[in-house]
Amino acid sequence: MKPDLFAALQPAIDGEWMVRVLREMILIRSENPFDEPPREGFREQEMADYLAGRLSDLGAAVEAREVRPGRPNVFGLLKGKQGRTTLMLAGHMDTARTDGYADAYAVRIENGRLHGRGSCDMKAALAAYLGVLKALRDAGVRLEGNLIVCGIVDEEYQMLGSKAIGRSGRMADQGIIGEPTRLRVCPANKGRVSTKIITRGRAAHSSVPETGVNAIEKMAKVIQAFGDYNAELLARPGHPLCGQGRFTPGVIRGGVQVNMVPDHCELEVDRRTLPGESQESVYAELHARIRRAAAGDPDFAYEITAPTWLIAPNDISPEEPVVAALRKGHEAIFGHDPGVEAFVAGSDAPYMGFPTVICGPGSIRQAHTTCEFVELEDVLGAARLYLYAALELLGG
Ligand SMILES: [Zn+2]
Known part of the structure; x- marks a missing residue:
C-alpha cells in the first residue's frame, strides 16, 4: 500500500x-x-x-x-x-x-x-x-x-x-x-452434523409386552452408548482455535399410546465437528458406539438417517x-x-x-x-x- x-x-x-x-x-x-x-x-x-x-x-x-x-x-x-x-x-x-x-x-x-x-x-x-x-x-x-x-x-x-x-x-x-x-x-x-438415530421394535399389547420388542427400551441402550462420548471428545487432541468436538442428543420421540409396546423411537443428535472431521468419520463413530452397546441383542434394530443438517x-x-x-x-x-x-x-x-x-x-x-x-x-x-x-x- x-x-x-x-x-x-x-x-x-x-x-x-x-x-x-x-x-x-x-x-x-x-x-x-x-x-x-x-x-x-x-x-x-x-x-x-x-x-x-x-x-x-x-x-x-x-x-x-x-x-x-x-x-x-x-x-x-x-x-x-x-x-x-x-x-x-x-x-x-x-x-x-x-x-x-x-x-x-x-x-x-x-x-x-x-x-x-x-x-x-x-x-x-x-x-x-x-x-x-x-x-x-x-x-x-x-x-x-x-x-x-x-x-x-x-x-x-x-x-x-x-x-x-x-x-x-x-x-x-x-x-x-x-x-x-x-x-x-x-x-x-467448527462444522456440524445433525442426524436421527431410529430404533425399531415390534408393537404389542401392554398386557403381554414380552410378545413385542420395545423400541424405547432399545433407545435407552443407544443413549447409554453415548454417555461418555463428550468425555472422549474432550480428551482428544483439539484444534488450536476450535478446541474439541461436541455431541448433544437434542430431541427424542417414540411411542403412540401408553398401553402399546412402541415399535418406533427416534433420537435427534447434533455433533459439532472439527476441521478434519467429516460426515463419514462422524457416522463411523456413531455406528461403532451403537453396535458395541447392542452386541448380543438379537432384537436390536436401528438406523441412522441421512444428515438433517450438515455444515462444513x-x-x-x-x-x-x-x-x-x-x-x-x-x-x-x-x-x-x-x-x-x-x-x-x-x-x-x-x-x-x-x-x-x-x-x-x-x-x-x-x-x-x-x-x-x-x-x-x-x-x-x-x-x-x-x-x-x-x-x-x-x-x-
Ligand atoms: Zn449470519
Missing part, C-alpha cells in the same frame, strides 16, 4: 450514508424461506435487487446469478488497474426468521445501537462493504487488484448460495465474510494474506493486534472455493435473538478495516 493512502481515504468513509443504507436493507424483509418458495416477507430477490442497484450506482459491474427461482447471488466487480489479485467481500442477504420478535422491523437507533432483524446478522457488513466502495469512488481511487462485493442467498438454511459460488470455479484469491465477530479475526470454525468446518491458514491484512488493519486503526480465534457458528466460508476469513460488525450473541442489534461504531470500524484490507491486498 502506498504510504498514507489509508489515512487519506479514511475520512471518505461516510458513516451516515452507511446507516441509511443499513436501515433500508433491514426494511427489506429477507427471512430465509427454508423449503417454501420465496414470498412476501421472504424476499432475498428484493435484497439482491437493492444490493445490485447500490453496487451499480457505485460504479461496479453487476451480475446476478440465480441459485433457485427468485433467489440470486449478486456480484459487483470493481476491476483493478492490473487485476492480478482479487478480493471478495461476501455476506448473506437472508436473515433468521422472526417468530416471536414483535418489533423485528421497527428499525431504531438507541444508545448507539441500530435494532432490527438482520442488523448484525449480517446486513451491517453489507452496508460496510458498500461504504468501502463509496469511499473509493468519492476519493477517485482505483485499486490495482479486483474487488468484488458479493451478496449470497440461503446462508441460514442449506448454504445453497455459497455452494453455487464454490462450484463455479475460483472466483477470488481471498475472501472476507462479515458475520458478527465484533471485528475479531476468525480463520476457523472452516480452517484456513492463519498465515493467509487476508488474515494478516485484517490484523495489520486492527493495529493501524484500533492500536492492537487482535490475534486470531475461532468463529463460534457455521458460515458460508468453507464453501466459497478460496481462503475466506470471518470478521464482521456486531456480536453473534444478538444474532437470531428477538433483540437483534449492531453497534454503529462497529459498522464504521468494519468499513475502515475492510478498506484497509482492500488497500493492503489489492494496492492503491
